[in-house]
Amino acid sequence: MTSLPIHALLQPLRDTFMCCQQVILEAPTGAGKSTALPLAMLDWPEIDGKILMLEPRRVAARNVAQFIAKQRGCELGTEVGYRVKGDTRVSTNTRLEIVTEGVLTRMIQQDPELTGIDMVIFDEIHERHLTTDLGLALALEIQASFREDLKILAMSATLSGLPLSELMPEARLLKSEGRSFPVEHSYSSVPNQSHWLEHMAKVIVTSVSEHTQGSLLAFLPGQGEINKLHGMLSARLDPNRYIICPLYGSLSPKAQDLAIAPAPRGVNKVVLATNVAESSLTIDGITQVIDSGYKRQARFNPKTGVTRLSLKRISQASAAQRAGRAGRLMAGFCTRLWSQEEHGRLIKADEPEIVHSDLLSMVLDGAYWGVKSLNELPMLTEPSVANEEVSWRLLQTMAMVNESRLITQHGREAHKLGCNPRLAHMLLMAKQKAEDNQDQNLALLACILAGILEARSRSRLGADISRYLSEALQGESQKQIRNWVNTLALSSLGKVDLAQAARNASSHDIAMLLAFAYPDRIAKARGVTGYQLANGCGVELVNDDALSGSPWLVVADFQETEGRSQGKVYLAAQLDCALFDSELAELVITQEYAGWDEVKGRFFAEKQQKIGEILLSKAPINKVDKRLIKQALLEQIRLKGLALMNFNDACHQLQRRAALAKQYCPEHGWPALDDDTLLSELDDWLAPYLDEVRTLTQLQQLDCYTLLLNLLPWDLQQQLEALLPRKWPMATGSSVKIEYDATGRALLSVRLQEALGMQQSPRLAQGKLVVTMELLSPAHRPLALTADLESFWQGPYEHVKKEMKGRYPRHLWPDDPANTQPTKFTKKKTFSSQ
Template sequence: MNQVPITALLAPLRQALASHKQIILEAPTGAGKSTALPLAMLDWPELDGKILMLEPRRVAARSVARFIAAQRGCELGAEVGYRVRGDSKVSRHTRLEVVTEGILTRMIQDDPELSGIALIIFDEIHERHLSTDLGLALALEVQSSLRDDLGILAMSATLSGLPLTTLMPDAKLLQSEGRSFPVTLGYSAPGKRDWLEHMGASLLELLSGKGMLPEGVAAGTVLAFLPGKAEIERLAGVIAERLGERLGDIAICPLYGELGNAEQDRALSPDPSGRRKLVLATNLAESSLTIDGVTLVVDSGLVRQAAFNPRTGVSRLALRRISQASSTQRAGRAGRLAPGYCLRLWSQEEQDRMARAEEPEIARGELVSMALECAAWGVRAFGELPLLSPAPSVNETLAWELLHSLELVDAERKLTPLGREAHKLGCHPRLAHMLLKSRLLARELDDPLLAPLACVLAAILEGRGLPRLGADISNYLRFGTTGQSAQQVRQWLAKLGLSADLAQVQREAHPRDMGLLLALAFPDRIALARGQQGFLLANGTGVSLDESDPLSQAPMLVVADFGETEGRSSGRIWLAADFDPRWLDGPLAFLTLEHDHSGFDEAKGRFVAERQLKLGQLVLKRTQLQSVPRALKTAAWLDRIRSKGLGQLNLDEDFQQICQRLDLAAELLGGDWPDCSEQGLLARLEQWLAPYLEQVNNLEQLKALNCARLLEQGLNWQQKQLLDEALPTHYPMATGTRAPIRYEADGRALLRVRLQEAYGMAQTPVLAQGRLKLTMELLSPAQRPLALTADLASFWAGPYVEVKKEMRGRYPKHLWPDDPAGTLPTKFTKKKTLANSAD
């Protein structure tokens, strides 16, 4: 450990801690920042208190803690320990505690002064996990207001694209060299071949020795990066089959988050039989893990990433190309111990097009739990915290709205008494609401097993690595009553002040009760069957279920878990329970709402109205109304116009002209003018059209509305006066004629007038306070177009000469002077003009 590059920074770092309480350390892969640094800090007497180190992943937290404990020669859980969700090895003697999975956030919330903590280390901060971003923000808040002696050390493999120095401008910046051996890069795109098949063939070449390795690279452990568990299991099966008899020489080791501790340790450690290893891993192997003997990396270049969809309220899983930063991290794993080789299963050109860094989780994840943490901390918006990146406003708003609907925060986003209890439970707010409400319902319904059953369901929903046993959650009860899940159930029961025989809970669980309980957590996911098209959720999302699944025949469901995938029009149900609608007449009646609805019956040609009992967007019951209230009729017309478009209205030439004038007014005059685009008109139907719809009973009457006049009546007096003055419908000629002006879509204003009436005009008239020149369409005495000009002076001096020659012969009775600009205008023949002049 004394040979790793980070040792060169130990003295400067120790000095920096004496004068700075915020330090940023940039140290590439292999520098020893996750192991040698905290190991050395245990011997620094000036750190008078415990050291907390945040690792984003559970596997890394356990691995790092075990390694440092071994280096100190102590038992894990003594001087060095770890704490992750569902597993911990700590004692009152622990001085270095490696934590993850929101544990740090919980510690800060429980003890804002962080009593006994001297330093918090944030490792692998460049991975931008949501819990890391939130933990750092809360730690900075504690440091600035309660503990100015608290040290914060933020460590990252790279600062590229990471705004740490902006968030902590006074922090001391230290940089370390990485310790890595040269890694030769190779590229092999699959072309038209299936990428997983191509990856399997590439791995078999390396394992069989057929693939040529660069000079100096030993055939050690092969680390392969894949998107997820499904691909790992599929590829492991293919390779095992292809290796055949040689399989005895190769240890195939999966490595992903859902694996148990023993299987994860097997992937990290040397093979007990001395076999060569093939480690098939997700992107968790990018972090602070040391995998024995890795000299070869095969990278699929793919990651399965969840992105929250605010429309449906769930996260959509999709395969994504990794970033350049991630590809660098993965390649670096091959050079930790010796010269290595990384085979990238894409082209060099693709590498150059990849994003520089991964998108932070706060920008794409569900934010409900974070909103509850913010409420518990006493802030009303994420922006009040010193976060590395802002959250999307729509995702944040939806998170607060869900907490409010679950009665966990009030209208001012303050934690309610129920919200305080929910936060103490330490689970997702939806599940916390189910647990707390189940305790109340158990008393009302005199059912002592109801709350324990809720705890079992919550453990199933928070569990990892469940087998596929269909969508019915009752098929998974045994997984919620055994192992770590049972331990979690008992912890929740203790916090609720309850106890139960879990075997009895599993044995006596009734599907009707499961539907009730899940509805407390997912009221927006109560679903109604819709024939062959699956189910419609209360939030308006369509979901489907395999026809062979028994739940597919249920009239109503509660969907606890469903997913969206690219290329599918509806979500896929993963976990659900049958729902008894009679609960909506009892303890869940508060979820329903009576709503009067009116619509236009196309077949009958008239309006119909009904009173609906609704649950979200689900209509549970309909009762016909004998008469249609005016307000309902107006709302129905507006719905119809919005769904079918403005084409149902009388959008005649007058309407087009008022719209063109208003658009020009907004462009040339400034100020607040109505938006006359289709989107703008539809958005403002309530303002300009709705007041006139109450008496409209059929389509003919709708079509008869003078929409141009209605739109103009929506202007205030000042707007009307300014529009008529600056952009009039007619132009007053000296002859007394009010010549019409046509406003066109390209912004041109066209004045149509007989040429003789334009005599005496030296320049083209202007509108809009001098900002718009009229384009003059000059007509013959027979009202035929002669010329089009926006520069009257140039026309008189040039083209008019040719027009005059031609028109004198065709219209000899009319005036065609040589000096039109100096001639009095007329709308009569020469004889009548002279007679008028004589008079």
């Protein structure tokens, strides 16, 4: 440990913290930043309180804590401990605590002063997990307001593309050398991508036979691929010589320890891992890495409210991290299952989770902290606007925040439960009903359902969630379920018997509870296996699933897949639509609706009852009022676009001029007039003019150009005409129209003879936009296109003159066009007028 490169920085780091409370440390793989550094800090007398170190992954947190405790010669949970979701090993004597999975965020929320804590270390911050980004933001807020003495150390294997210095401008930057041995890289691209796993198995078998020293680490995208590859290799590798160890997040701690531990004497290890082994974690004896080059990326779709898992190529930074695992102990080998040429096309670094993930839990954390937007916090990267907006709306639907985005008491109670806000809402609603009825079974059933939905793995028993009730009462899930039972104080309602609650669970109660958590995923049958969700998207069951044919479902878990129009249902419950008249009546919306009947060619109006986008019932309204017709007109425009109105070329020209003005002269504060903005703001600029419009014909008679022009104040109208005029005055007295096209080009089409004497092409927008000249023949046919008139006169003009002079002999074709008087007439008329 004392020979690790980080030891050269221990004294500089101590000296820096004497005068500065923020330090950014760049330390590549093998430097010892995750182990030797916190170990040494335990002996620094200036650190009186506790050291918290945030690790992005559970397996790494446990492994690092165990390693440091062993080096320290103490029992895990005494001086050195860890705290991860569902597993805690700490005591009152713990001075170094490794935490993960949002634990730090919860600690800060419960004690904003972080009492007794002297230092917070953020390890592997380059991985950019949501919990890490939020934890750092809250720690910086605390330091700036409550705890100026709090020390913050942000550590990363690389600072490339990481805006830490911008977020922490007062921080001191220190750099450590890494410690790694040379790694020999080779590339073995997959002949057939549909059989890449088979190719990987062959490469592994070849590699372990050629390189007999040390163990092998293979990187795969997920648990499913690991299990398949495990089966392939078990049939090909001698079990007396090789031990095959899977490694992924949902494995039991015992199985994870087996993958990390040294291989038995005389046996080589083959570890099949997800990206949990990419950083922080040192797996004993690894000298070979086989990299599939894939990861499974979760991307939230704000339109459907679900996260799509897809197979993606890793980044170059990730590939470098993976390869580095082979050089931790000695010179190693890395085989990449793609070509060297393809490697150069990989993206440089991975996107941070905050730009593509579901932000629901993060937004509830923000509301609990007291912000109305995540951007009010010092974030490394701005969150996705669409994803954050969806999260705030859902929290409001579940009454966790009010219309002003202030957290409610219900929201505070939900936050304390420490689970997904959807499940927290279900648990609290179930507890309320249990208290009202003095029957705890409904609340116990909610805890069991939450345990199923939070489980990191489960068997395959079909989509019916009721089949998993008994399974949830075992292992890690049971532990979590009992935690909720205790937190909700359900024992006050009687003896807790989870097994009996599972046995007596009715489909009525299961569906009602899931609808509390997933009101947007109530689903109505559409065909045999297809369903429409309340949020508008489509899902489907496997053909032979037991739930197939059910008229109504509540879908608790489904996944969208690239290339498929409908998501696949993994967990659901059959729902009795009678619930819409009782316990779920609050979800039913009654509204008056007017639309356009394409077949009959007229408007219609009806009274509808809906669950989200699902129509339950409708009845005609005979007398249609102005308001409904206006709604129908606006809906038709949103559906079919602005072309449904008299949105002519003059309107398009105005849009393009306004866009160019915003681009070249933004200081004037131009409003956006693009189609998307106009469609999203129809209620503001168009609706007031529809009071007397009854038909599509009347709609098409509106003067759209004037309506658009009026969106610009009078002074901006004048500025627009000065900066980007509709016409250009020629020296001949002609006023020629300027066409602004969709590419941002300003085009002036004029007969060549009228452009004579012009030294340069005109310039617009304070000289920032050069007009493209389309020079025409006397018959108004295009001769040349140029944005550099001076060059045209000096060169290409000669060729044009030779061709055109014989064809149009009565018109002027001078030898010195740049210095010739322009004309609109023939030579005879021009000279006679002179």
